[in-house]
Amino acid sequence: MAQSSSSEAKAGWLLVSPPAIYAVLLLAAPLATVLVYSVLTGEKGAVSLPFTLENYQELFTKPIYRVLMGRSLMISFLVTLATVLLAYPIAYYVSFYVKPSKKALWLFLITIPFWTSYIIRVSLWRTILGYDGIVDSVVMGLGLSDTQLNILSNGVASIIITLAHAYAPFAVLPIFVSLEKVDRSLLEAGQDLGESRWMTFLRVTLPLSLPGVIAAVLIVFIPTVGDYVTPELIGGGKTPMIANLMETQMLKQRDQAMGSAIAVAAMTIVAVISLIFVLLNRRFLGARK
């Protein structure tokens, strides 16, 4: 028994070592570099000693950082909310109303947006939302408005629309999986015990699918906070998010130390928020087993 488990352990280490080495070289090492850079002084593309907390001091005192971090968090919060609210009914429909033989096809269809490059999808949104774009043509054609809405000019709104569309499939899948695991006889039991379909959903289906919802929240929230492409292309750079500021510091101002400090701060905030969700998730997972 002991022998077989030790040889199993060896086999396990052997299996994980390539990705582990990969992760150390390409994830842990750069992360450590960023951490170290954040407490150095940066100038003209170089960093120099001594260790200092000046970067962080600036981060906490200059309002621009707070404004952009706040905007990033708000945008990803709204994107997450919109994505999960859109994804839940889709996942619910596929899980509860689509015939078992057709479910795989539906999931396949949900991945269609991924067939197109993100850059192209973003550009398409410009056409749809922009001045005299498709939305404007439809709204004005139907006589709902006399002037162009030009949603694109509202940076935050158009960033949210674009990101929510891009991340919806990522949210559908975990929610779908958790709904699939809900024993259907529980729903009959809920109704048998006197609850309507809606109350049964609220008291049984929804709580049992929360692990999937929380997974979806994490999957959408974490990458959108640091999104860089969308504000650049959709907002035309006029509605920058925190990642755009990092880019400016790192590449344009050539202050890699300041850029690193922003990165560390953003990472910490996202980590704390994610941890809260992970703890929530564990509470629900613990109850299910």
Next chain:
Amino acid sequence: MTSADKPTMIEFKDVHKYYGDYHALRGINGKIRAGEFFSLLGPSGCGKTTLLRTIAGFEDISSGAVLIDGKSMANVPANVRPTNMVFQSYAIFPHMSVAENVGFGLRRDPRSKAEKAKAVEEALEMVGLKGYGARAAHALSGGQRQRVALARALILKPKVLLLDEPLSALDKKMREHMQVELIKLQRQVGITFILVTHDQEEALVMSDRIAVMFEGEIAQLADPETLYRRPNSKKVADFIGTMNFIPCEIVSEAGEHVTVDAKGLGRVDLDIGQAPPARGEAPVVGLRPETLTLLYPGQTATERATEGVIDEVIYFGDMTYYDVYLGGTDVEVRLSMRNVPGRPVLDVGTKVQVAWSPSALVLFR
């Protein structure tokens, strides 16, 4: 049975159910009395669970009517029907504690929180789970889950409790224990219980009356003893317990009497009560194994006896089953003998006298 004079709780009126082309229920008629322990018994696919689900409101019927306490259940959704169900899988809510599961149906109950908690505790006590309220539902054993499911249904004081194969997931010992507990519980609460089962023994043990179902129809609806002793068809006889079928010829039939000539048994006079309505099948007489007796040296038959040779001996501890060829025929009957001191188990090949009583025979034709 004493329930004969009780009012009707459930009535089926020509209930049909189609799934596409499949005719799952083919004209179900029958009444279930208030306070009765009623079983729907049949092989898998006979429609017994479908019929139960039409009472609960989980299946719409294609035509006919289901009445509960005199009221038609057409367009009455499951959540407002006066029935509660114990599901085959028990359907215990995994994200809730035992007490939350049991109290699930009390949300709109106007009683105070403390009173509801007391009701939950009482319900748990009734099923033998006192003090289990705070436990997580997923940490329970199969038997405990079933008790929670029972408490959760009974706390709502339904007019009818529906049990969908509730014992099939339990091991044999536990199952026998729960059978007795369920009977006691039913007597205690006085609610109409309707049990779906494929286990004929379980149905015989527990029920006041049983409906035997085959292929979407009720083949026979009777109390356990009638069902066992006087099955109305060969199929029912074969499904309930073991029965020997012996080919026979009908010699004469007049008024209250039928005379048959059965292979190996000879001429037998039967009462018309022993001959259920004819179905146009080849005539056979049926005999239960325990109505046949081996005669040991010194014993004589009180009624009739037939010679035979033992072909097979199956020893069960308390019982021994013998397969015996009836003298001079290829008819083999199975008979069971209780093993008592001084009565040795006989060997294969022994010539024996088999005693039987004409009144134990049933004629199928």
